[in-house]
Amino acid sequence: MNIRRVIINFIFIVASFVLQTTVFRALDFGGVAPNLLMIFTASFGFIKGDKAGLLSGFFCGLLIDIFFGSFLGLYALIYMYLGFLIGKLHDIFYSQNVAIPICFITIGDFVYGFICYVILFLFRNRFNISFYMMKVIIPEVVYTALVAIFYYPIILYVNNKIDDREQRSAKKFV
Amino acid sequence: MSPIIKRRGEEFTLPSKYLLFILTVLCTALILITFKTNLFAGPLNSFSGIFVVPFQKGITKVGTHIKDTTDRLASISKLLDENEKLKEEIAELTEKNAYLEQDKYKLTELQKLYEIDSEYDNYHKVGANIIAKDAGNWYYCFVIDKGSDDGLMVDMNVIAGGGLVGIITDVGPDWAKVESIIADNEAVSAMVLSSSDNMMVTGDLEKYKTGLISFSKLVDDADKVRVGDKVVTSNISNKYVPGILIGYINEIADDSNNLTKSGTITPKVDFAHMNQVLVITELKQKAK
Numbered sequence: 001m002n003i004r005r006v007i008i009n010f011i012f013i014v015a016s017f018v019l020q021t022t023v024f025r026a027l028d029f030g031g032v033a034p035n036l037l038m039i040f041t042a043s044f045g046f047i048k049g050d051k052a053g054l055l056s057g058f059f060c061g062l063l064i065d066i067f068f069g070s071f072l073g074l075y076a077l078i079y080m081y082l083g084f085l086i087g088k089l090h091d092i093f094y095s096q097n098v099a100i101p102i103c104f105i106t107i108g109d110f111v112y113g114f115i116c117y118v119i120l121f122l123f124r125n126r127f128n129i130s131f132y133m134m135k136v137i138i139p140e141v142v143y144t145a146l147v148a149i150f151y152y153p154i155i156l157y158v159n160n161k162i163d164d165r166e167q168r169s170a171k172k173f174v
Numbered sequence: 175m176s177p178i179i180k181r182r183g184e185e186f187t188l189p190s191k192y193l194l195f196i197l198t199v200l201c202t203a204l205i206l207i208t209f210k211t212n213l214f215a216g217p218l219n220s221f222s223g224i225f226v227v228p229f230q231k232g233i234t235k236v237g238t239h240i241k242d243t244t245d246r247l248a249s250i251s252k253l254l255d256e257n258e259k260l261k262e263e264i265a266e267l268t269e270k271n272a273y274l275e276q277d278k279y280k281l282t283e284l285q286k287l288y289e290i291d292s293e294y295d296n297y298h299k300v301g302a303n304i305i306a307k308d309a310g311n312w313y314y315c316f317v318i319d320k321g322s323d324d325g326l327m328v329d330m331n332v333i334a335g336g337g338l339v340g341i342i343t344d345v346g347p348d349w350a351k352v353e354s355i356i357a358d359n360e361a362v363s364a365m366v367l368s369s370s371d372n373m374m375v376t377g378d379l380e381k382y383k384t385g386l387i388s389f390s391k392l393v394d395d396a397d398k399v400r401v402g403d404k405v406v407t408s409n410i411s412n413k414y415v416p417g418i419l420i421g422y423i424n425e426i427a428d429d430s431n432n433l434t435k436s437g438t439i440t441p442k443v444d445f446a447h448m449n450q451v452l453v454i455t456e457l458k459q460k461a462k
Contacts, residue, residue, distance in 0.1 A: 018229045021306035021317070026237060031383070031446070032311045051190035058197050063226070064309045066218045067317060067351065070343070070359070073204030080201070084194050116312055121358070121379075131380055136311050 005162050009044070009056065012155070016040045017063050024147075032136060034143040035109050036151065037064065041083040042105040043148070043155045047095045050087030057083025078115050082108045101152055106145040113137035219346035223321075227305070227349045231319055234305045238449070297415065299333075299452040300324055305349070312379065313357045315340070318451060321348040325455055329413050334451040337442025338362070338407060338418045342453070350453075355420065356382045356445055363411035364420055367404040369394065375405065375420055381438060382445075386424055390436035399426060405439055415458050 016036040024033045037060040045053020060083075061076030069075055086104050093100050117132050126132070188196075302318040320326055322345045332339040332352050340354035355362050356377040364375045373392035381388050392399065403423045407414040419442050426437035 014225055014229065017309065018226060018233060018306075021309055022230055022233045023237060025307040026241075033307075035310075037309065049190075051188075051193060054190060054194050054197065058201075063222075066222050067226070067306070068308050068310070068313070068315055071205055071208040072218075073201040073208065076204070077198065077201040080194070080197055084190070087190075116310065120312055124359075126358075126379075128380060135383055136379070140311050 002166065004165070008158065008162065010059075012040060012044075012158075013037070013056065013060055013063065017060070017067075021067075029143060030135075030139055032139040032143060034147040035112065035140060036144075036147065037061075037079070038082070038109045038112055039105050039144060039148045039151050040155065041079050042086045042108045043101055043152045044159075045083040045087030046090055046093070046101045046104060047156060047159050048087070049090040050084050053083030053085075053087025053090075054080045055083075057081070074119070078112060082112055095156060098149070098152060102145060102148050105148045105152070106141055109144045110137065110141045113140055219344070223346045223348060227317070227319075227346065230305045230317065230349075234303065234319075297454045297456055300326070300455055302350075302451055302453055304449055304451065313353075313359065314377070314382070314445065315343070315351060315353045315357055318350050318352060318453070319348065320453065321346045321350050323347050326350050326453055327455075327457065329457055329459075331407075331413075331415055331418065331454045331458075332451050333418060333454065334443050334448055336419060338414070338420045339443050339445075339448070339451055341413060352451070354445060356387050356441065358382075362414055362420065363408045364389065364405050365408040366392070366394075366399050366423070367406050368400075369396070369398045369403075371399060372408050372410065373405070375439060385440065386438040387421070387441055388436065388438050389423075390429070390434065392426075392435040392437075393433070394435055399423065399435070401426060411458065413458055415454060415456060 016039070020033060020036040024036065027033075041053060041057040041060050044056045057079035058076050061074075061079030062072070064075040064079075065072045086108055089104060095101065114137065117129070117137065121132065122129075300320060302320040302324075304316050305319045306317040308315050318332075326342060326345055328342055328345055330342045332342065338355055340352045340357070340360070342350050343353045344351035353360055354377070355375065358377050358379045360377045362375045363372065365372045371392055371394050373389045375387060375389045378386075378388045389405070401423050405420045405423060407416055407418045407420065409416045421439040421441040424438045424440045426435055429436055
């Protein structure tokens with residue numbers, strides 16, 4: 001973790017958040033916007049491992065908490081655990097293949113939507129799960145998966161660049 | 175890097191499960207602390223003011239500009255057709271205008287009767303642009319580009335297009351978070367204008383998708399409330415200033431307890447196409 005990586009990832013998180021709340025809010029389908037921060041958390045975890053996943057998840061969630069949460073920490077917790085779990089898959093799969101990470105981003109977003117439903121709605125006696133599934137969770141998952149097809153390669157490319165640079169500078173000192 | 179520093183770096187490396195555990199505890203503590211108090215609002219607000227809000231402002235500005243120019247180009251041919259139609263309409267409207275002039279006298283008279291409406295004009299208001307909307311798809315809150323520097327405070331009411339939009343729940347130096355009345359976790363104390371019966375208006379995600387919000391706990395023994403009646407914020411609410419139009423009753427039915435009624439309201443504000451809002455810079459606690 002050098003300073004360059006931290007700064008670039010910070011920019012990634014802020015850019016995802018800003019795009020998610022402005023541009024993609026204007027480009028929504030049926031009032032549903034894609035979850036860019038989920039894509040970033042999941043892909044970063046998938047590329048770099050569980051620790052990176054949980055850290056990026058924590059900061060993504062915290063950003064949402066600061067702006068839109070009624071109290072701090074809830075989204076940070078959800079994102080962090082999802083980033084951690086998807087990060088666990090880093091050891092099993094290759095990150096170069098695009099299809100597998102997209103699958104896990106989709107699953108991650110679905111789980112995220114479901115947890116949100118349970119914590120924020122089910123606990124307040126909103127039992128109409130089929131409605132929330134069809135109107136919020138599934139559209140969000142589909143839209144997120146579509147955007148992830150384009151977003152994941154960008155994250156992968158930037159990360160590979162940083163890795164290359166780090167390896168080169170490490171070699172210099174040998 | 176010297177080997178000493180590197181070894182030191184490795185010493186500080188934390189296994190991810192411990193990091194997860196620490197951060198979990200931190201999050202839980204944060205939830206518990208911020209659930210009751212407002213301890214971290216200051217530093218975090220200034221953080222977002224520096225890093226996030228300027229980008230949101232810029233992108234929204236550029237976005238609306240691009241949209242405006244493309245709309246303008248696309249609409250030229252339409253405009254020519256419309257121009258023809260409008261000329262015909264002008265003739266019609268001049269005639270109607272004469273009638274309306276007469277109605278105007280009636281209006282001023284009625285406004286005197288409903289003193290509420292004139293009061294509503296007297297509130298001091300500040301215009302603001304919406305620069306970001308909710309990151310998730312569950313609630314409906316948004317961020318506006320005015321903050322405490324412009325005199326905004328938490329619990330100030332937000333209106334648009336003559337109707338109630340929501341309430342400010344968080345304020346930074348140059349941004350403020352508005353929670354709208356259609357958000358699923360919001361409730362407003364309201365009353366029917368014609369009969370002054372009180373009720374609770376609650377946002378509902380299920381109904382909102384069909385463009386409605388729901389109300390409940392309406393006590394109306396005399397059966398006076400009808401479909402189409404105006405619903406305004408009530409006098410007894412401790413946060414909303416009285417007499418702001420919320421919407422019109424769309425549907426009304428008896429509750430199973432036969433004491434109260436509930437139903438749906440068509441909101442006055444078009445929440446899907448809202449870019450500018452007005453903030454009433456008067457708090458209910460201080461307002462008369």
